[in-house]
Amino acid sequence: MPLPNDALMDNMENVLMSEELNYDRNLLKIEHNALLFSLTSEQINIYNVVMDALNNSTDELFFVNGFGGSGKTYIWNTLTSRLCLNGSIVLAVASSGIASQLIPGGRTAHSRFVIPLHCNENSTCNIVQGSDLANLLIHTELIISDEAPMAHKVCFEALDKSLRNIMQIRDPKSLEKYYRSFQEDLNKT
Numbered sequence: 001m002p003l004p005n006d007a008l009m010d011n012m013e014n015v016l017m018s019e020e021l022n023y024d025r026n027l028l029k030i031e032h033n034a035l036l037f038s039l040t041s042e043q044i045n046i047y048n049v050v051m052d053a054l055n056n057s058t059d060e061l062f063f064v065n066g067f068g069g070s071g072k073t074y075i076w077n078t079l080t081s082r083l084c085l086n087g088s089i090v091l092a093v094a095s096s097g098i099a100s101q102l103i104p105g106g107r108t109a110h111s112r113f114v115i116p117l118h119c120n121e122n123s124t125c126n127i128v129q130g131s132d133l134a135n136l137l138i139h140t141e142l143i144i145s146d147e148a149p150m151a152h153k154v155c156f157e158a159l160d161k162s163l164r165n166i167m168q169i170r171d172p173k174s175l176e177k178y179y180r181s182f183q184e185d186l187n188k189t
């Protein structure tokens, strides 16, 4: 039997983390194999790029753009099943409630990250350092944000500020990083 990850064992009382880790890994393995086998070459390229970044811990941010129905959610599902079957935490959010229902374990970004409803340039998310939610974010391997361009940029700026603060525990250089950088790429398209 593989030993559980020490960091995760320290957080067994964290209900939010327990919820995210409560999945059937055998089922996920079957699901992942089926999904991976059916990916198109374009989808598999995206899958490989994201997996390489995760395996090399390069802390990258990717923006995937494609027409409706081109298979973006299919890639999120393949990535999620791959990471979860290894015991990793993946948080999937969408800007609307309907979009969030289409991804496994999906929540709205406002609900998941406690983004203020009336968000402005000075807003931050209501996440207290050391709280269950902060620890969940620290141990999260991948955040998937579906329909991201539908949200106002101040929401991403609020999340960016909060993540930079929270992630200091795991990465002392986090304050110099920009978790919102895809918004800049988006502005150029």
Ligand SMILES: Nc1ncnc2c1ncn2[C@@H]1O[C@H](COP(=O)(O)OP(=O)(O)OP(=O)(O)O)[C@@H](O)[C@H]1O
Binding pocket: 038, 039, 040, 043, 066, 067, 068, 069, 070, 071, 072, 073, 074, 075
């Ligand atoms: N490689 C694939 N093999 C089989 N079916 C696929 C594949 N990729 C996508 N599909 C199917 O195509 C349909 C549309 O895919 P998906 O929902 O992932 O698109 P999307 O880009 O996320 O769409 P939207 O932008 O509207 O949310 C779904 O029914 C999905 O199961």
